[in-house]
Amino acid sequence: MNAGSQFNMMEARAALSTETYWGGTTDPATHDPSKFRYLVHMDNGISPENPQGARMIQENQAKLGQYYVDNLAELALADIVSGSLISHSHQKTFKGRMGLILDVPAVDIIVSSDRDVYSSYSSRLQSAINDIGIMDPDELLAKSRGYNEVVFSGENARVAGLLYLLGEWHGRNATGPDFNFAQTKARELDIPLVTLTPQTR
Numbered sequence: 115m116n117a118g119s120q121f122n123m124m125e126a127r128a129a130l131s132t133e134t135y136w137g138g139t140t141d142p143a144t145h146d147p148s149k150f151r152y153l154v155h156m157d158n159g160i161s162p163e164n165p166q167g168a169r170m171i172q173e174n175q176a177k178l179g180q181y182y183v184d185n186l187a188e189l190a191l192a193d194i195v196s197g198s199l200i201s202h203s204h205q206k207t208f209k210g211r212m213g214l215i216l217d218v219p220a221v222d223i224i225v226s227s228d229r230d231v232y233s234s235y236s237s238r239l240q241s242a243i244n245d246i247g248i249m250d251p252d253e254l255l256a257k258s259r260g261y262n263e264v265v266f267s268g269e270n271a272r273v274a275g276l277l278y279l280l281g282e283w284h285g286r287n288a289t290g291p292d293f294n295f296a297q298t299k300a301r302e303l304d305i306p307l308v309t310l311t312p313q314t315r
Contacts (some may be wrong), residue, residue: 120298135272136220137199137251137264142275142306148202152308153218153264154277155182155197156210181301182214183276189214192268194239198261199254205310206261207279215275215308222267223248228257230245231265239265257284275306 140150182189189195197216198207207213208230224239225231226249231242242265254262278296293309300307 131144134220135217136223137218139199139217139274141309142215142277142308145275145306145308146202148213149197150308151201151255152275152277153197153199154213156208156213156277159244166293183212183309186273186303189268189271189273195266195271197262197264197266197272199226199251199258201255203253206258207277208261208263211279213277215277217272217274218266219270222270224265224267226251226254226262226264228254228262229260271299273303273305274309276300276303278307278309280309280311287290 137153138147139153142150142152161165197218200207210213222314227242227244228249229244231238231246249257254264276296276299278293280293296307
């Protein structure tokens, strides 16, 4: 390979990183309950850098469901963000009531799995990267039974909308801010708000 062709490939990859979003996702601004696909980060309300996050949630010391929503600049600084690919036919997500609908460049996807890869544990994440890699989005949705996990860099993620889950999550009440907060935040950020109900999830 000569230097010229190598440079052209690098240019092509750079263009891909900014123009091609992973997952075949749809636009929440034109949400169709019968046909949609979103990459969502269900915000648990704590900084991913906080090792005591689970305890803080249990002791109500953290704002549930509002960390990245309230700190969008932090999203671009995050090396690792965990999300799920959902669709009209597979709507199971990680815990939480509210989340961000994101467009993420294909080159920023680190790993995708039809099950939880426990990405907060670095050793398990590395094993998933080695053993699973990046599944095709269609295959990922077809194989997912519970929630799947997609791990990506937040550097170039674009916030496309806000997701709010009504009712219960896997038979349990979901935690997070109330619907009025979600409506207010969507207006502040000037992004569409998509709701899913137990009947459609």
